[in-house]
Amino acid sequence: AQTVTQSQPEMSVQEAETVTLSCTYDTSESNYYLFWYKQPPSRQMILVIRQEAYKQQNATENRFSVNFQKAAKSFSLKISDSQLGDTAMYFCAFMKYYGGSQGNLIFGKGTKLSVKP
Amino acid sequence: NAGVMQNPRHLVRRRGQEARLRCSPVKGHSHVYWYRQLPEEGLKFMVYLQKENIIDESGMPKERFSAEFPKEGPSILRIQQVVRGDSAAYFCASSPDRVYSPLHFGNGTRLTVT
Numbered sequence: 001a002q003t004v005t006q007s008q009p010e011m012s013v014q015e016a017e018t019v020t021l022s023c024t025y026d027t028s029e030s031n032y033y034l035f036w037y038k039q040p041p042s043r044q045m046i047l048v049i050r051q052e053a054y055k056q057q058n059a060t061e062n063r064f065s066v067n068f069q070k071a072a073k074s075f076s077l078k079i080s081d082s083q084l085g086d087t088a089m090y091f092c093a094f095m096k097y098y099g100g101s102q103g104n105l106i107f108g109k110g111t112k113l114s115v116k117p
Numbered sequence: 118n119a120g121v122m123q124n125p126r127h128l129v130r131r132r133g134q135e136a137r138l139r140c141s142p143v144k145g146h147s148h149v150y151w152y153r154q155l156p157e158e159g160l161k162f163m164v165y166l167q168k169e170n171i172i173d174e175s176g177m178p179k180e181r182f183s184a185e186f187p188k189e190g191p192s193i194l195r196i197q198q199v200v201r202g203d204s205a206a207y208f209c210a211s212s213p214d215r216v217y218s219p220l221h222f223g224n225g226t227r228l229t230v231t
Binding site for chain 1: 150152157158159160161162165173176206208210219220222224225227
């Protein structure tokens with residue numbers, strides 16, 4: 001069974017600074033996807049960034065980037081130039097790929113990020 | 118272009134009553150997933166449905182819980198004889214009919230059992 005571990009229950013960062021959220025996972029699968037989702041107080045789950053396991057290049061979306069270390073099963077999220085609107089719960093998630101269909105998402109317990117002015 | 122619509126946003130039920138949660142996927146999406154989020158926890162998978170079929174219900178409690186996604190109309194998650202432990206936020210997500218597509222989530226229904 002796959003598991004996703006986020007070891008930082010809470011973090012804080014000053015506005016405009018950079019912060020890194022950690023995530024490790026355990027799987028015996030070779031084909032899978034990894035995601036970071038953001039959940040602000042509105043409760044909406046918002047996709048931040050995704051990474052295909054077969055791609056060596058780290059994904060980047062504007063101020064958000066990941067450090068994907070497949071051998072170490074590590075998938076950290078870096079937020080640059082933090083903004084007050086980045087305050088939210090951040091969830092790391094794993095999705096197995098069946099080669100023709102996709103499985104469900106397995107989530108970590110989340111990291112509560114507070115951006116301070 | 119509406120996203121995933123869930124209603125109601127909040128639902129209060131007394132112990133023993135039934136709870137019905139509705140989910141209308143993004144137009145054109147034929148795959149629906151239900152997740153449950155307990156306080157201070159991540160989302161836990163419950164069930165995956167395509168139109169008129171349950172594909173994977175491995176995360177669904179064996180009793181009192183059922184889900185459907187009929188040919189017409191929204192997907193329904195039904196909880197019979199609710200207990201306090203059912204209090205949680207229930208999220209629906211949808212995806213189109215193609216391999217590897219990100220899930221689009223609704224805003225969730227917060228169920229409170231009193």
